[in-house]
Amino acid sequence: MxxxxxxxxxxxxxxxxxxxxxxxxxxxxxxxxxxxxxxxxxxxxxxxxxxxxxxxxxxxxxxxxxxxxxxxxxxxxxxxxxxxxxxxxxxxxxxxxxxxxxxxxxxxxxxxxxSSEDYPISRKAHGTDFLMGHRHLWLRSERQSGILRIRHTVIREARRFFDNRGFTLIDTPILSPGAAEGAGTLFPVDYFGEEVYLAQTGQLYLESACQALGKVYCFGPTFRAEKSKTRRHLTEFWMIEPEIAFAELPDLCELAESFVEHIVQSTLAAHEGDLKALGRDIAPLEKIKAPFPRLTYSEAVELLRSEEVHLRLLGELEEDKGRLGSWIGQLQELEKKLSEAKKEWQRENITREIHDLRDEIRTLEEDLGNRPDHIRDAREFEWGKDFGGDEETILCGQFDRPVIVTRYPREVKAFYMKADKDDRRVVLNLDVLAPEGYGEIIGGSQREDDLHALIARMDEEGMEKAPYEWYLDLRRYGSVPHGGFGLGIERTVAWICGLKHIRETIPFPRLMSRIYP
RNA sequence: UCCGGCGUAGCUCAAUGGUAGAGCGGGUGGCUGUUAACCACUAGGUCGUAGGUUCGAGCCCUACCGCCGGAGCCA
CATH class of the missing domain: 2.40.50.140 (Nucleic acid-binding proteins)
Known part of the structure; x- marks a missing residue:
């Protein structure tokens, strides 16, 4: 050798x-x-x-x-x-x-x-089903390996951010005894005859570790058995979660915005070539600098209902109607090009472009049809409901940086979030919504640190307390204000890369209808 | 779980209810500089599955299966 x-x-x-x-x-x-x-x-x-x-x-x-x-x-x-x-x-x-x-x-x-024969993936177009079934080979493409290089940097920089600030990495268990939240979204596993579940967060264990080490984080896979078939969902995805003793909501907001800024800017610096190859317009990413706009849930509701947003949405509706017109023009041009194309493969490509454009036109037409309803829904949005995808998109559209939304109604959030002492209807949580329609990339909160308030909240939810005695102990022995959040790696990578589908951001995606290869 | 779209050659897609097609990829031959090279020839099919309508079904109807993405739920 x-x-x-x-x-x-x-x-x-x-x-x-x-x-x-x-x-x-x-x-x-x-x-x-x-x-x-x-x-x-x-x-x-x-x-x-x-x-x-x-x-x-x-x-x-x-x-x-x-x-x-x-x-x-x-x-x-x-x-x-x-x-x-x-x-x-x-x-x-x-x-x-x-x-x-x-x-x-x-x-x-x-x-x-x-010597290789009959390699299945040609240098021509393929459908997603075929490519996903050949994911083990698809990774060799320049596009896919570029995305994986960017994913690597996102993970390295996310960890470096916490490492440089004195956090200790804590590996939380994958197999967990009970359900932290809705058991319907957990994958059951047979554990020597007992039913246990794949973890969907490391948070409760991190709360324990932060009382030992002060500032901690975990990074690992999490599992959600939700029957979601959309471009934003995986059943197995990776999350990085910090948890900090003595941190209160404003501390968490500041940490979250410098965290996101650091990830975006360092990835941008390291991967200009890869991002350009993906066709990503990097100008919006260059603007991702702290501080981010912050809204309380109540302010966000006011914004949704405001005249300002209403007028913007009406304007966008008109713009998109214009876009539909120009797409129809493009379609006619393509049809003309098709009749003039000489090479057979050129005709095939133009046919495919026409196909795609027709698809997009159909989608836009449908969207335009629904838009007046969405505009009305925003205007009539009632305090107390959780934001859906439409509302998130509208809120993000008001800003060119991620938006931090805090203090959601208690009813739509988890039992462990601390109530706001100035307004008992809301909790001290934060969501960070990525721009350009990529949605929630961070969710977190200050935790309920008072034993009696926590028990009362669990009773309200009808939760069994026995499995959580260890968690309640954390409030019995030296409880302090603390909190943390989780960032979804794949949604962050999708946003930075400007990808339409989250499935390309992880080497071997696990989806509701795909577990092979 | 609900709504919508799609299932035809290895791949990407065509085909008014009337003989199953093209390009790419594979194979053979040709060409000193190509950029998804090009030119010629060639092999390759249970039209997702099961019923039904019809003189006749890839095309129409019903059910099921698979995939796609949207709602809900979420990161």
């Missing part, structure tokens, strides 16, 4: 490893005119009579490798390899704008590690 410069293990059988220097594609600029060996996967291939162009992917980038017929053996191997074959390519690096990364390899030798 031998090790290359970066200490990466190379199989001893790779003869190129000892002939020329190993390089990764992102590093080629340091090897111009020098011989190198690349290893990777054949992303695509084009061939002329006496030349083959291979696109090689190695996880750090994509590079074009050119093989000419005069290198008979290499040419034969290159000609025979199918998409996604694994291989070594050795040759000279040269600068060439026609290669994706700006450098290409004039390949003198091509050696297959494993």
């Amino acid at each position: 031998c090790l290359d410069r970066r200490g990466v293990y190379l199989a001893a059988t790779t003869w190129e490893a000892v002939m020329t220097e190993q390089a990764c594609i992102s590093d080629l600029k340091h090897h111009v005119d020098a011989p190198v060996t690349l290893r990777g996967w054949l992303q695509g291939k084009r061939s002329g009579g006496k030349v083959v162009f291979m696109l090689l992917r190695d996880g750090t980038g994509v590079c074009q490798c050119v093989v000419e017929a005069k290198d008979a053996e290499a040419f034969e191997v290159a000609s025979s390899l199918g998409q996604e074959s694994s291989l070594y390519v050795s040759g000279t690096v040269r600068e060439d704008a026609r290669s994706p990364g700006g450098f290409e390899i004039a390949a003198g030798s091509v050696r297959a590690i494993q």
